[in-house]
Amino acid sequence: MAIALSSVGAGAVRRCEDSHCGAHGIRSRNGARVSCAVGKVRFLALGAASIDQLEGGNSSAKADGGLGTKELLACPICFDALLRKGPPGINQFAIAKSGFQCSTCKRSFSSRNEYLDLTVTSGAKDYVEVPPTGTELFRNPLVSLIYERGWRQNFERSGFPGPDEELKMALEYLRPAFGGVIVDVSCGSGLFTRRLAKCGSFAAVIALDFSESMLRQCAEFVKQDKSLRTADIALVRADVIRLPFASGTVSAIHAGAALHCWPSPSSAVAEICRVLKPGGVFVATTFLSNSIFPFLPQRRSSSLRYWTEKELEELCKLCGLVDYQKKIKGNFIMLTARKQ
């Protein structure tokens, strides 16, 4: 089945060419009419959620014969575009109402009310995998509950300037990616997801985390904030070392206070480099030296680690990122680098 995108932007008209269709005239979230000339809308290409449309349309990227645009969400196994059954758009309503299927391996992924689970183990019934401490710790519902109610505030003792100031600093680095889609990797309870959505500088914000309870908390905070009712925010469960995006499709990645929690920071940063567009921006904050858990042995444990400045710069370089810059305050570091 093919969906032809006959125009882009807010008033995009999508025409289904399948000959069995009965689903004409679906109204999209932004009020645009999704008119279906003949066919039944089964698995839609992401349509309004496609990068091209969200970022103003770039016909040079239209290379997948019929489907029209490069897609954003991808299968965590094949990294090929997912096909969507349901309303288009990068927002909670559209994602919750949609089913997704990989165009290549045919695996299906569905929304768990608050978030779309795009981990490899999504939907597993018997298979169990216990991740390392830096990941597992944040899956605890109690940790998710207290994260913005005291836990995160503690970081300020190590030099973290606080979320509003951190956002301001991050936006200076993120400027070249304004207008694009930003992924708030390891978003936790959405401290920055909400701020990134409110600042209005991005076409959409994808809040991504491995922790189910963090994502539920994030959804709750978003729901409580009336100003975010119509925001283009999507919540996705995924592993940072298996990001569900096709290569070279994401404008910006923000990762607040997370690098030190990742099981393999080098695999994660390599993965971030893979999904960034050429010129795409990576911004992250983390801890220098042993300021988080002073009782742990110096420098490294298998997870929850801390860094030297040189290591962070080298990490970016090893993973193919360029133009490394940093801002330091006490043990706090904000770093940025971009994909060539």
Ligand SMILES: C[S@@+](CC[C@H](N)C(=O)[O-])C[C@H]1O[C@@H](n2cnc3c(N)ncnc32)[C@H](O)[C@@H]1O
């Ligand atoms: C300290 S919190 C940071 C939350 C928020 N970004 C902030 O700035 O406060 C670290 C987050 O990293 C997430 N995380 C840990 N391992 C991960 C993994 N393998 N993939 C994705 N997220 C992961 C945790 O679930 C947790 O939400």
Ligand SMILES: [Zn+2]
């Ligand atoms: Zn697949």
